[in-house]
Amino acid sequence: MKRSFYDGIIRDLKDQGFRLTKVRMAIIEELDRAKKPLSAGELIGLLKKRGLGPHKTSVYREIAFMLEQEIINRLSFGERQDRFELAALEHHHHAICKVCGEIEDIACSEGIRQIEEMLGKQKFKVSGHLIEFFGLCTSCQQSS
Amino acid sequence: MKRSFYDGIIRDLKDQGFRLTKVRMAIIEELDRAKKPLSAGELIGLLKKRGLGPHKTSVYREIAFMLEQEIINRLSFGERQDRFELAALEHHHHAICKVCGEIEDIACSEGIRQIEEMLGKQKFKVSGHLIEFFGLCTSCQQSS
């Protein structure tokens, strides 16, 4: 069940006339391969391993590009750095281990209690949760 | 229904033998008065308005102290800065306006859909949500 989104993303980019640089393709591949959202720093490390040594500026600019193109989503667990995952993934949530930082994907089901029970059965010991809703407040809806 | 936590917190600190400095008391008062979680920068601004001009280092150290004493909780919406609110507040969640940054407290009820409907009635237009569960993964439970 671990389908790859790589080919589709690359095709779309080519169709839209964007260049397929080594770094661009490698970043998509790493995000596709990764089982958890990656930080800019982690990406730089993975690219270095592959023999590519892009400057951090380029990686940040590539991330900005991919956010614009809605290829990736930015997320932030309360670390100092942002993390990124492919936008093609179905909407889901995360369970994060407070000790080792391991991140597990969680399907978005309706009830909070429900999800916590499910995690319990998987032996993940939930100690808290964080829920945020994003959108437009009343006054910001009017002025748009 | 806007009860104050100030007196209780101050009493506890005194009982435990901590010093009641001007800045310490002012920070608690500002967090108590604020209707939304405050960042370190916002706190520094509020203190300046009151005639206190503490160095940012002192404010950060005070925040660290209050986290240790569990007087405040750290939270982070995907901004670059952290935010803090009184730990004495009942567990709840937040609705954040993507335009003006306004933050509204949301009671922690069971269903996600339920909360979104409630926000809709209050004219807050939800465009997305973020849910994270924190705890211990299987292997980190064993090694503790």
Add this chain to the structure above:
DNA sequence: AAATCTAATGCAACTAAGTTGCGATAAGAT
């Protein structure tokens, strides 16, 4: 295959949030 166009890159310098070491100050006990 070479010339061309310009998106993407590298570098240096910068910003913003937060941290650390250390000597000075002030809260509160005696």
Add this chain to the structure above:
DNA sequence: ATCTTATCGCAACTTAGTTGCATTAGATTT
């Protein structure tokens, strides 16, 4: 009033991310 030490101010540092500008390299054209 004096003393003790928790707290503070300052300078210097760190880490994540950003910006301006000159250079390089994908892709297209010749």
